[in-house]
Amino acid sequence: MSTKPSLPKGVRDFGPEEMARRNFIFDTIREVFRTFGFMPLETPAMEKLDVLTGKYGDEGDQLLFRILNSGQYLKSVDASDLSDGESAVTPKIAEKGLKYDLTVPFARFTVLNQHAISFPFKRYQIQPVWRADRPQRGRYREFYQCDADVVGTNSLACEAEIILMIQKVFVKLGITDYSIKINHRKLLSAITAEIGASGKESAFCTAIDKLDKIGRDKVFDEMHRQEISTASTEKLVPFMELRGSNREKVSALNDMLGVEGKPVLDEILRVLSLAETAGADPELVELDLTLARGLSYYTGTIFEVKVNNVSIGSVSGGGRYDDLTGVFGLPDISGVGFSFGVDRIYDVMNELGLFPDDTQVFSTVLVVAFDDQSWEYGWQALAGIREAGIQGEIYPEVAKPKKMFAYADKKNIPYTLIIGESERVNNTYTLKDMRSGDQTELSLEKVLEVLNTGQ
RNA sequence: GUGGUUGUAGUUCAGUUGGUUAGAACGCCUGAUUGUGGUUCAGGAGGUCGCCGGUUCGAAUCCGGUCUUCCACCCCA
Numbered sequence: 001m002s003t004k005p006s007l008p009k010g011v012r013d014f015g016p017e018e019m020a021r022r023n024f025i026f027d028t029i030r031e032v033f034r035t036f037g038f039m040p041l042e043t044p045a046m047e048k049l050d051v052l053t054g055k056y057g058d059e060g061d062q063l064l065f066r067i068l069n070s071g072q073y074l075k076s077v078d079a080s081d082l083s084d085g086e087s088a089v090t091p092k093i094a095e096k097g098l099k100y101d102l103t104v105p106f107a108r109f110t111v112l113n114q115h116a117i118s119f120p121f122k123r124y125q126i127q128p129v130w131r132a133d134r135p136q137r138g139r140y141r142e143f144y145q146c147d148a149d150v151v152g153t154n155s156l157a158c159e160a161e162i163i164l165m166i167q168k169v170f171v172k173l174g175i176t177d178y179s180i181k182i183n184h185r186k187l188l189s190a191i192t193a194e195i196g197a198s199g200k201e202s203a204f205c206t207a208i209d210k211l212d213k214i215g216r217d218k219v220f221d222e223m224h225r226q227e228i229s230t231a232s233t234e235k236l237v238p239f240m241e242l243r244g245s246n247r248e249k250v251s252a253l254n255d256m257l258g259v260e261g262k263p264v265l266d267e268i269l270r271v272l273s274l275a276e277t278a279g280a281d282p283e284l285v286e287l288d289l290t291l292a293r294g295l296s297y298y299t300g301t302i303f304e305v306k307v308n309n310v311s312i313g314s315v316s317g318g319g320r321y322d323d324l325t326g327v328f329g330l331p332d333i334s335g336v337g338f339s340f341g342v343d344r345i346y347d348v349m350n351e352l353g354l355f356p357d358d359t360q361v362f363s364t365v366l367v368v369a370f371d372d373q374s375w376e377y378g379w380q381a382l383a384g385i386r387e388a389g390i391q392g393e394i395y396p397e398v399a400k401p402k403k404m405f406a407y408a409d410k411k412n413i414p415y416t417l418i419i420g421e422s423e424r425v426n427n428t429y430t431l432k433d434m435r436s437g438d439q440t441e442l443s444l445e446k447v448l449e450v451l452n453t454g455q
Numbered sequence: 456g457u458g459g460u461u462g463u464a465g466u467u468c469a470g471u472u473g474g475u476u477a478g479a480a481c482g483c484c485u486g487a488u489u490g491u492g493g494u495u496c497a498g499g500a501g502g503u504c505g506c507c508g509g510u511u512c513g514a515a516u517c518c519g520g521u522c523u524u525c526c527a528c529c530c531c532a
Binding site (some may be wrong): 006007009052057060063100129131133134135136137138139140143144145206293294312314315316317339340341342343344345352368370371400401402403404405406407408409416418420421423430432434437439442 | 523528530
């Protein structure tokens with residue numbers, strides 16, 4: 001008995017026309033990464049769980065896909081583990097997990113290969129990652145990330161290059177209405193200290209991150225629940241009311257934070273000016289104090305890119321992490337990186353109608369034969385067509401003309417090469433333009449000429 | 456993880472207060488048309504109504520469970 005097949009929750013197939021569009025995005029991003037000197041890297045789908053856990057916060061750990069051990073995976077589990085529940089059993093039956101992002105595996109790679117790497121090390125990585133999230137619009141359980149990271153340097157040029165790469169990619173993709181939001185973890189810490197809520201940084205961050213979504217009152221409510229005092233949230237008001245250009249915000253912050261804030265603010269200014277002198281559009285970059293980001297390993301500048309007027313979350317994000325390799329035994333390596341979410345960029349471009357209408361052409365010519373002997377004749381001609389670098393195919397059997405031409409139509413093949421008895425006898429080929437319906441009897445040489453120039 | 460929502464032909468969807476044989480469009484196949492496609496016309500195939508159970512004389516329809524879809528939280532690309 002056969003069962004109807006189905007796909008697991010949150011994963012998708014990509015058909016031919018979808019792949020053409022996705023590849024356009026991948027190719028664009030890859031090209032930009034290369035022009036900035038990043039080198040390719042791939043890591044396995046699965047990692048040891050101890051590599052993955054603890055890097056993404058508690059929420060992140062819950063979203064890890066765990067892989068059941070092979071063989072007799074229950075042999076080390078006993079009754080007391082079972083009565084203790086999942087937290088006792090899971091580590092004993094699952095030692096591997098699917099990777100959750102590309103940054104942590106990259107850190108693991110860097111540590112394992114430090115003997116072979118010369119720092120600063122720039123790599124890009126385009127691979128799927130998996131998260132056991134509830135699927136939603138723009139949210140999948142398997143999705144592609146395109147990461148570029150630099151490790152082994154503190155230079156703020158790296159941050160500036162991230163801004164430049166984002167802008168370059170979006171220009172090529174035709175996305176114009178978006179903003180690159182930047183902030184700095186140390187700036188958030190300085191503000192937390194200034195309002196007298198030291199030690200509450202992470203609660204502060206998750207709350208303030210929601211400001212544009214739920215409004216000031218609810219953010220304050222949440223902070224109060226997290227034991228941040230009313231006095232503190234009152235002191236926060238002027239920070240929330242900061243408006244103006246990035247430089248105006250920075251100078252205001254300089255006054256508000258005093259000497260404590262100076263180093264961070266200088267960093268931000270430096271990043272902005274490096275980006276601008278290399279041609280970045282300052283209008284698209286916005287210092288946003290409410291940007292916090294959940295991943296716990298960020299320590300410096302953080303980025304997020306949001307396309308305006310679409311109902312999809314951020315399409316890119318990243319930041320600087322001072323010590324990601326430290327947990328793997330290689331301390332004091334600072335890195336900074338970011339990631340494009342191809343799946344969301346695809347959804348955004350679809351929503352904005354940025355993909356060109358022209359349906360992909362997968363074959364330039366279809367060889368159509370009316371009898372078996374002609375098919376053999378066409379088969380040989382096809383070899384010559386392909387030799388000339390033209391994409392072509394033959395209808396694989398002799399069938400009714402209607403069927404063969406309908407195939408060419410459906411597959412959007414612009415030319416058919418028609419062969420029957422008369423062509424075979426004359427040693428010629430009838431080339432038909434499927435759009436106009438015009439057809440002429442030509443030598444193979446002429447056919448190749450038309451196919452090469454005709455497209 | 457919490458709350459809601461969806462599921463009927465290959466696809467998009469109708470289907471009345473529970474009532475005989477579950478429909479349409481598009482797609483597919485065949486023919487009109489055995490060396491010429493897109494149009495037109497005629498015909499045809501295709502569904503255990505997501506799955507399991509319950510209520511009922513009778514369930515696509517009501518109830519429960521489960522899986523799936525989409526959405527709001529949480530969080531995130």
